[in-house]
Amino acid sequence: MADDQYDYDLFTIGAGSGGVRASRVAAAHGARVAIAEEHRVGGTCVIRGCVPKKMLVYGAHFAEDLEDCKRFGWEVEGKRFDWRTLRDNVLDDVDRLNAAYTDTLESHDVTIFHERAELTGAHEITLAGGRTVTARTILIATGARPRMPVCEGVEHAISSNEAFHLDELPKKIIIAGGGYIANEFAGIFNEFGCEVHIVNRGSTLLRHYDEGVRDRLLQISIMKGIQFRFNTTFEYIKPCDEGGYFVKLSDCEEERADCVMFAVGRIPNTEGLGLDRAGVELGANGEVMVDRFSKTNVDHIYAVGDVTDRVQLTPVAIREGQAFADTVFGNGDPVAVDHACVPSAVFSHPPIAAVGMTEGEAKNTLGSVKVYQSDFRPMKNVLAGRDERSLMKMICDGENDRIVGIHMIAPDAPEMMQAAAIAVKAGLTKADFDATVAIHPTMAEELVLMR
Ligand SMILES: Cc1cc2nc3c(=O)[nH]c(=O)nc-3n(C[C@H](O)[C@H](O)[C@H](O)COP(=O)(O)OP(=O)(O)OC[C@H]3O[C@@H](n4cnc5c(N)ncnc54)[C@H](O)[C@@H]3O)c2cc1C
């Protein structure tokens, strides 16, 4: 493996989900590996994404539990929510994870440069401090950053990055977007008692999800007090002397808000990386173009994760990193990641989870389609007096009964979906589900009882 012509066998730029996995696996295969990280080891998922977000979701959900518990006989006197306590505890855990990821790299003898890196030659990388190193193979794993649209006063708005660090909760927040981040943070802030407005440029929330499921989320979110504006754009955001901002939207008078947050997609981090000099081909959104082995058009340069804009999810970035390291540094056959049938979840209140084709996609793709569904009020909601129904849908190929998609909105939907996704990925049929005995009483039993 040792190739003394270069300082390292592998140099990874970006220590997020994809870069860390690729680096430690390549090192375990015997490669001499270095990684550069300009911010904090762990990347988006650990530092300012999935993990702290999920902790806020847990924190937020207590608002409902504390309400619902009364009907279960519990009385909680003097309940009060303190944002700073939750925020600081979450940020402490982020510090712990940052240290754990750093330890993992160090224990695999991966050299970490805590600074920005860019390509300055075919095999040459220059670090922000001025040091230059060389590597036989280079991996671009620089992730993506929030897209901030062109709008007067956009500099006064926050993105999800800042949402984890707020000093105070806003009394009123306007969130632009209708995707994952907008819906997840709308749920979080709403449960904490903030007045939440979602402003979407288009007419659809979460457009890649099944229509029935997204309509149910919209209905429940409205019932919980979240306000929605569709087909609306931002004209300006201006600071207000008394604090907060004046916000002018395309379809109404100027209004005041304490915080404006943009959650309108993420842009691959490819600017200023020297990729043009290296001749690496980029796509229309600045994403690195790669083949199924994550190789760019330049033989020794690879890219994994959000920077390639294939599927912007942590488990996908991790798989791409693993497959890259096994392919380039392992002894087995090349490994390509299968991007079909990737399950996903939106950690809204309640959460959504899905795998495979939506009903609409199946109808547009397959000859005949059978749809089974279960629309029910979970037992806990019935006793709690919470008027919130869950929905599960199973989409089958009418020709052969094979399940091509499962979609749900229900408490713990992501937990149920992980197991159900195995069956869909394995190509099981509705009859296989029917043949499985239910676990009673659960919500998941609906999966094997659908008509
Ligand atoms: C708020 C939020 C919530 C999310 N929730 C989920 C979720 O619940 N589930 C899920 O699966 N996904 C979720 N995601 C998406 C997930 O975080 C990403 O898909 C994943 O982190 C991508 O990993 P990556 O390795 O490609 O990039 P990243 O984790 O972004 O890592 C890239 C790293 O590269 C560094 N870097 C960039 N340029 C340079 C340079 N020139 N030199 C040195 N370092 C550099 C960056 O600082 C960063 O640390 C969420 C994202 C956000 C923003």
Ligand SMILES: NC(=O)c1ccc[n+]([C@@H]2O[C@H](COP(=O)([O-])OP(=O)(O)OC[C@H]3O[C@@H](n4cnc5c(N)ncnc54)[C@H](O)[C@@H]3O)[C@@H](O)[C@H]2O)c1
């Ligand atoms: N639970 C999860 O797995 C999770 C959570 C958060 C983020 N992520 C990942 O991060 C990515 C980015 O998330 P996101 O929510 O920023 O993007 P997104 O692609 O999910 O949604 C963007 C939304 O913004 C709307 N929009 C675009 N421009 C707009 C504008 N100028 N004004 C108002 N609305 C506008 C779009 O119509 C769309 O609804 C996701 O695609 C996902 O891959 C995943």
